C-alpha cells in the first residue's frame with residue numbers, strides 16, 4: 619500500500635469533504651480530508667490504482683490538486 623498526501627484547493631465545507639472523499643473512494647483508494655490544512659491523505663494499492671486517476675477524480679468534482 620502506498621500513502622500520499624495531496625494538497626487540494628477549493629474545499630470549504632463538509633459537503634466538499636464528503637465529495638472529495640467519495641471521489642477518492644470511487645477511484646479505488648481511501649481518502650481522509652483535513653479541511654483546515656486543505657490536505658487529503660490517500661491510501662491506495664499502487665499495483666491497482668494510479669495516483670493520477672485519484673487526482674483526476676478529485677478534479678472532476680471541481681477541486682484543484684496543487
Ligand SMILES: [Cu+2]
Pocket residue numbers: 629630631632633634635
Ligand atoms: Cu463545500
